[in-house]
Amino acid sequence: MTAHRTLADREDVLGALMLAPALAYVILLVGVPFGFAILLSFSDATAGSLHFGWAGLRNYAAILGDPIFLRALKNSAIVTVGSQLLVVIIATAAAQVLRATFRGKRLARFVLLLPWAVPVSLIVQAWRIFPFATVIVLAGLSSIPQEIVEAAIVDGAGFWRRLFQVELPLLLPVVAVAVLFGVVYTATDLGVVYILTGGGPANTTHVLPTLAFQRGILGADLGQGAAIAVFLLPFLVVVAVAMLRLARHTEVGAR
Amino acid sequence: MKRVALYAAALGFVVFAGFPFYWMLITAFKQNRDLYVGASVTSHVPWIFNDPPTLDHVKLLFGQTDFPRWVLNTLVVVVAVAVITVAVAVPAGYSLARLVGRWGEGLGMGIFFTYLIPPTLLFVPFSRLVSLLGLQDSLGALILIYPTITIPFCTWLVMGFLRSVPWDIEEQAMIDGYSRLAVILKVAPRLIVPGILTVVVFTFTLVLQEFVYALTFISSVDKMTVSLGVPIALVRGDVYHWGALMAAALFTSIPLAIVYNAFMDRFIQGFTMGAVKG
Structure with missing residues (x-):
């Protein structure tokens, strides 16, 4: 066997080969444009000209002094945090219900999934994401070892005690994941606000993505558009790291 | 007692998730008069068909847009x-x-x-x-x-x-x-x-x-995908073609x-x- 260890058995070679297309795609089509976008946020580039002048921190200074931007920043934070709180509460509760067996459950499950499938973003974020969060929480619930729940019942824990002291702590990693995706999905979403209000009236309902779109694409001020969008990034990275750590450190029981 | 609570909760969630969808469904088949009369007549009940259902919005969607x-x-x-x-x-x-x-x-x-x-x-x-x-x-x-x-x-x-x-x-x-x-x-x-x-x-x-x-x-309109074409074609300025919008959402979702x-x-x-x- 070991005598003819050919190329077909070299894990490092196979691994590199299989990874190469994905890495190439990500570097060329995300990494490079991303670097370019960061560069843009320090430039005075506009859509019309190819001129690319160094503007230093001027774009950032301009948007930080701009009440419309500050308003958009605040709106983004409120919408994201608020909708996620709602989603987590509702989804956890809905998963509790769907886990039980009752008549008409299949139909109930179907209806609960409906909002997920709505393609046109006419409905508020919470309604749209909650089915997704529900199925994630449901999956988390089913992975809680039955013995633990039974032990809790034997020990005389009622529904609420079981929920708060046994199931929710064990669910934490799964909920963290649901929240992570919800945050990314909500914070970067442009469609809902763009279609519903277009940022108006008087620019009071902008969130960061819509403002970046208005300034950068419609207003042709590429530099400022990029600078606004950059503001989303540290926020998302912090959330992602926090949530993934939470998911990793609290392993679900038997798994 | 527990069963009752369970069914009540299930019903609550079904209504929460399903009601906007139901609204979508009836809006897609309501006559325009039935859709807009509520703005001026307060006794109008919006969640039922007050006039007979119509296929007008579906016809608009399929006939006059590139859906x-x-x-x-x-x-x-x-x-x-x-x-x-x-x-x-x-x-x-x-x-x-x-x-x-x-x-x-x-x-x-x-x-x-x-x-x-x-x-x-x-x-x-x-x-x-x-x-x-x-x-x-x-x-x-x-x-x-x-x-x-x-x-x-x-x-x-x-x-x-x-x-x-x-x-x-x-x-x-x-x-x-x-x-x-x-x-x-x-x-x-x-x-x-x-x-x-x-x-x-x-x-x-x-x-x-x-x-x-x-x-x-x-x-170009003929290159659009559903998520772009529908709002672009059916939301004109402040005029929302609600019936056709909802029909489109319905048919895709x-x-x-x-x-x-x-x-x-x-x-x-x-x-x-x-x-x-x-």
Whole structure:
């Protein structure tokens, strides 16, 4: 066997080969444009000209002094945090219900999934994401070892005690994941606000993505558009790291 | 007593999730007079048909907009993006989980983090790239760009999913004399099926809901996808063609919801494994 260890058995070679297309795609089509976008946020580039002048921190200074931007920043934070709180509460509760067996459950499950499938973003974020969060929480619930729940019942824990002291702590990693995706999905979403209000009236309902779109694409001020969008990034990275750590450190029981 | 509480809670959630959908359904088939009279007549009951249902909005949608064309465009984009994503992300996920060893974890994390870069930051460079490649106003632009969202995410998903699949089956195949490559080609695909399914569903959802890039790159009506064409054609300034809008939402979301429902269990498996074990 070991005598003819050919190329077909070299894990490092196979691994590199299989990874190469994905890495190439990500570097060329995300990494490079991303670097370019960061560069843009320090430039005075506009859509019309190819001129690319160094503007230093001027774009950032301009948007930080701009009440419309500050308003958009605040709106983004409120919408994201608020909708996620709602989603987590509702989804956890809905998963509790769907886990039980009752008549008409299949139909109930179907209806609960409906909002997920709505393609046109006419409905508020919470309604749209909650089915997704529900199925994630449901999956988390089913992975809680039955013995633990039974032990809790034997020990005389009622529904609420079981929920708060046994199931929710064990669910934490799964909920963290649901929240992570919800945050990314909500914070970067442009469609809902763009279609519903277009940022108006008087620019009071902008969130960061819509403002970046208005300034950068419609207003042709590429530099400022990029600078606004950059503001989303540290926020998302912090959330992602926090949530993934939470998911990793609290392993679900038997798994 | 407990049963009553359970049914009440189930009913509550069904109403919460389903009522807007019901509203959508009746709006799609209501006569315009029935839709708008509520603004001036307060005794009007909005959640029932006050006038007989009508097919006018459906006729508007299919007859006076390019809706069938948009559905076709969307399908073309979905299939192309799904094929690219599966072909690129599944081997990469396998490689990260099984082949490259210790630095696989860091690399997997790095790839996932590119998913967090907001589209609003990337569409400016992308629009340069798209015009450089001569893809403005073509479905090719979307087929090129959408995998930048699906590949990082799905690579990470498949990686995490595979970590939860026991190594035994592949190991046994190697003991039986398969080469490493033969294991990848013949044994692994069967193990990854739920992961692939998740990738496809994710791609579907993304393409059907994506709006920003479609808005940036597509300008001709006959090149639009459903998510772009419907609001562009049916929201004119302050005039919302509610009936036709709702009919469009209805026709696209019902088939999708049925698919979700059918694959939900496997989808959950793929998703949570990817996330928790990733």
